[in-house]
Amino acid sequence: MIGVEPPEYDPAAPRHVTTLPVGSPATVRGYVGELARRHKGAFALLVSVNTVAVVASMVGPYLLGGLVEDLAAGRRDLHLGRTMALFAVALAVQTVFVREVRLRGAVLGERMLADLREDFLVRSVGLPPGVLERAGTGDLLSRITTDIDRLSNAMREAVPQLAIAVVWSGLLLGALTATSPPLALAVLVAVPVLLAGCRWYFRRAPQGYRSEAAGYAAVSAVLAESVDAGRTIEAHRLGDRREELSRTRIRQWVEWERYTMWLRSVLFPVINVTYMLILASVLLIGGTLVLHGRVSVGELTTGALYAQMLVDPINLILRWYDELQVAQVSLARLVGVREVEQGAWDERLAPDGRDVHADEVRFGYRAGSDVLHGVSLRVRPGTRLALVGPSGAGKSTLGRLLAGIYSPRAGEVTLGGAQLARMPAERVREHVALVNQEHHVFVGTLRDNLLLARAGAGDGELWAALAAVDADGWARGLDDGLGTEVGSGGTALTPAQAQQVALARLVLADPHTLVLDEATSLLDPRAARHLERSLARVLDGRTVVAIAHRLHTAHDADLIAVVEDGRISELGSHHQLVEADGAYAALWRSWHG
Structure with a gap:
């Protein structure tokens, strides 16, 4: 039984498949302690009610033992009426308090589960945007759905039931010791078998379940990626490769499922043997002592x-x-977000001015592989800067660094002399915003979608923001105006309308610096031209960093930075760079044919 696992139970599922960490034992213990402190009153009440229920349950064996003692002594007056009355009272008390135990345990579990969900949501929303971008959807979805589901049963039942069982067994052992100390010692005969089996199991179970969860996250990730990129996979004929990867991930996950099931198939017989040993040792040793x-x-x-x-x-x-x-x-996967490096944030840090400055910035998505190599750049207030260059040169990465989405590995990015990496994310968003092709319409009213940018805005301000991006016409045509339900299950907005809602949020948030990553490139030409007119109104008077995938954007900029191989190779206006006849001039000629 206590042997080495057979080779077939040595699956090679990935143990680390995400960029989000899994909480260390210290982090998990700390969070559990925090939950216990929050609900110490409810725990105390649960233990008290359970104590009454257990004591009431012990009255029956005590009364029966007394009857047997009287019969063995040959007594005729057994007082059966009184005994039955006491037993009935004890049974009634036990019934009432067992119900209270279940009720208090369920309430406690639901409250702890609600706290856990709220804590995870608040912490996740507060994560640095770059961390969420790199984590992808698969791991986040598996934590929010599968891990929460697995914890639901534990929080609702396991924690309260475990507390009940510990009190229950402690009281029974105490009663057994008070009844006859030698019989209490007889119970210890089964302890070595139980400890050996549990030690064997619990040395293997945590890693097995951890790998099983990681394997499921890998399955979720590959399936989500395949669905999201379905058209690309089809266009490049990658279907067979993605199917094989999916089968591999599912096979690895199933192997871990089989492994944890095998662990349980060993533990449960050990538990059954323990039960028999407890009763047998008490009867055999107790019978000998009676003789x-x-x-x-x-x-x-x-x-x-x-x-x-x-x-x-x-x-x-x-x-x-x-x-x-x-x-x-x-739980470790959920509280692991607490271990994400938040950086040395300074709540008091605020920019003194609007200058954006990158100084000898280096950045890479993987250790030892930088995408940007010592980039330095200064953007004056009100400047329109275009970042151009070939695909993969690092334009979007530099734009996200200037927007405060990512933090540099070396060097620094400052806004008004204050390091963006040391400013809280909410503070950064007050001054700098990233606008890209991605937009989301949240489930709720149009008003709710706009109030995300400024919670205290009145309806007049919301209509003014929509008018600023030329969206008030179609918005007033909705059945309930600002009160119209949009998003999933509500009124469907076109991609152009959804992007206008996102721009209206920008008007309400009023950041002075915008980083644009071709916000209109995924729209059809007519919608794109209409939206660009709306966008021009938003950009008026602001500092703009435009990641230009199409060179007409660069043509109208005040300053153009050419990014090649993670470095800025040229910097100047359109006319200056065309006259210089360098990399930008070559791009311009190729774009114009």
């Missing part, structure tokens, strides 16, 4: 019943502790 006059028949009867009652709390402890092994992994 030698060391223990009375009544004490043996009561002790045997208490020992039999120990089966239920031990079963609860082992059952829910096993459940908590699964839940612990999910």
Whole structure:
């Protein structure tokens, strides 16, 4: 039983498949302690109610032991009426308080689960945007859905039931010791078998469940990526390769599922043997002591019943502790967002001016592989800067650094002399915003979608923001105006309208610096031209950094930076760079044919 796992239970599922960390044991313990402190009153009440229920349940064995003792002593007056009355009262008390135990346990579990969900959501929303971008959708979705689901059962039942079982077993052992200390020692005969089996299991279970969860996250990631990029996969005939990758990830995940199931198939027989050993040792040792006059028949009867009652709390402890092994992994994945490097943020740090300055910036998505190599750039207030260059040169990466989405590996990016990396994300968003092709219409009213940018704005300000981006015409044509339900299940907005809503949010947020990553490139030409007119109104008077995938954007800019191989190779106006006859001039000629 305590052997090495067979080779077939040594699957090679990935253990680290995301950029989001899994919480360390110290982080998990700290969060569990925090939850316990928040709900210490409810825990105390649960333990108190459970104590009454357990004490009431022990009255029956005590009364039966007394009857057996009286019969063994040859007494005729057994007071059966009084005994039955006491038993009935104890049963009634037990019934009432068991119901209270279940009710209090369920309420406590729901409150802790609600706290966990809220804590995870608040912490996730506060993560640096770059971390969320690199993490992708697969891992985030598996944490929000699968891990929360796995924790739901643990929070609702496992934690309260485990607390109940610990109190229950402690009281039974105390009662057994008070009844007859030798019988309490007899229970210890089963302890070595139980400890050996549990030690074997719990040394293997955490890693197995952790790998199982990581394997499921890998399955979610590859399936989500395949769905999102379905047209690209079809166009490049990558279907067979993606199917093979999906099958590999599913096979690895299934292997870990089989492995954890095999662990349980070893643990459960050990538990059953423990149950039999507890009762057998009490009866055999207790019977021997009765024959030698060391223990009375009544004490043996009561002790045997208490020992039999120990089966239920031990079963609860082992059952829910096993459940908590699964839940612990999910909890570690959820609280792991607490270990994301937040940087040395200074809440008091604020920009003194609007100059954007990158100084010897280096950045890479992977260790040892930089995308940007010592880039320096200064953008004066009100300047329209265009970043141009071949695909993969680092334009979008530099734009995200200037927007505060990413933090540089070396060097610094400052706004008004203040390092963006040291400013809280919310503070950065007050001054700098990134506008790209991606837009999202949230489920709710049009008003709710706009108020995300400025919660206290009145309807007049919302209409003014829509008018600023030429969106008030179609918005007033909606059935309920600002109160119209949009998003999934509501009124469907066209891509151009959704982008106008995003621009209206920008008007409300009123950042002085914008980083544009071809916000209109995914729209059809007519919608793009219409939206560009709306965008021009938003840009008026602001500092603009435009990542130019199409050179007509660069033509109208005040300053153009040519990015090649992660470096700025040229810097100047359109006419200056064309006259210089360098890389930009070559791009311009090729674009114009």
